[in-house]
């Protein structure tokens with residue numbers, strides 16, 4: 001089977017569908033190919049997202065996928081100190097708890113509404129590269145060989161992505177920059193709290209954290225992210241999470257209706273995200289926030305830029321890496337500095353003892369901040385506990 005399109009998007013996740021929506025809006029013949037037989041399933045997500053992104057990408061929040069609007073986020077230390085973020089700051093970091101499977105499907109529908117096409121059960125195995133330029137991709141559609149020629153190929157194939165490596169874009173990850181996650185949706189809990197909770201400290205999970213995101217008054221998404229380099233034995237992630245749930249007064253009353261494991265990158269930004277005729281975006285381009293492990297907002301913001309730049313390049317008849325570099329420069333302008341800072345903060349947090357985590361969270365809990373960015377947080381800690389941030393302060397203040 002052979003096909004010919006302007007823009008080929010590999011991966012029908014929220015990032016791929018957002019790229020496709022903007023590429024189609026730009027007047028190109030756009031095709032999304034997805035290896036699974038259903039968009040959005042299985043869910044591998046804490047399902048928390050900051051609502052600000054939806055204005056940026058022109059999507060109206062929708063009762064089909066919004067499950068809960070929270071009042072804020074709470075960061076809880078081993079001794080139970082709590083730092084609460086509420087109000088304005090919430091919409092930049094957390095704020096909505098979504099049904100991720102429905103969300104992904106609606107993002108696909110938005111892309112189709114703009115004229116993009118979607119093919120399920122289409123597994124891309126390799127890029128077609130001609131004299132260093134990507135001219136398409138080949139793989140299997142429902143088990144049959146398929147070859148798709150495209151003016152621009154966009155890899156939005158998620159965390160497990162390998163395609164970009166074929167054109168010399170290094171997306172490999174060290175084990176210290178990978179978080180291995182396990183997540184349950186628990187029903188049968190009685191949870192009146194409208195906060196996204198994050199638990200830290202070596203006595204909770206050494207080298208990781210636990211999240212609890214409320215989907216309703218009786219359903220939560222609870223999960224654990226642990227750096228691969230800190231996994232001491234097989235099954236450790238499940239052991240930590242199950243232990244935490246068993247000892248938790250609310251969660252211990254519930255039962256899991258789903259359980260999924262997955263990986264996220266928590267790395268520095270990669271060096272380049274374009275080649276001749278080729279763009280890589282979202283988790284495939286390691287755009288996850290290294291501190292929170294959230295990848296939806298960063299990925300979809302970059303996806304909008306990728307779709308717009310790809311459409312413009314196709315229209316101009318010039319899809320060289322130089323032309324597509326507008327995408328690379330633009331997403332870096334928006335995301336790169338924060339990603340670097342959050343990477344350094346992650347590295348710093350990992351080195352701290354439980355006593356220090358207690359002190360820091362207690363301090364933040366007692367500090368009034370106008371904005372809650374990494375800069376303001378580091379500044380607040382530097383005032384009370386200069387030793388803790390000495391190593392990285394120069395990058396922030």
Ligand SMILES: Cc1cc2nc3c(=O)[nH]c(=O)nc-3n(C[C@H](O)[C@H](O)[C@H](O)COP(=O)(O)OP(=O)(O)OC[C@H]3O[C@@H](n4cnc5c(N)ncnc54)[C@H](O)[C@@H]3O)c2cc1C
Nearest residue numbers: 011013015035045046047048124158262282283294295296
């Ligand atoms: C347990 C867990 C919890 C998380 N919690 C949150 C959270 O609360 N908030 C948040 O913002 N982020 C969270 N993340 C990260 C978030 O899920 C990702 O950032 C997001 O899914 C990235 O979207 P994407 O479209 O780039 O990739 P994906 O959603 O992974 O989509 C990639 C798609 O490409 C398809 N694909 C892959 N290879 C091929 C191929 N060769 N051919 C065709 N199709 C292919 C896949 O089947 C998939 O559908 C979490 C991740 C995990 C693992």
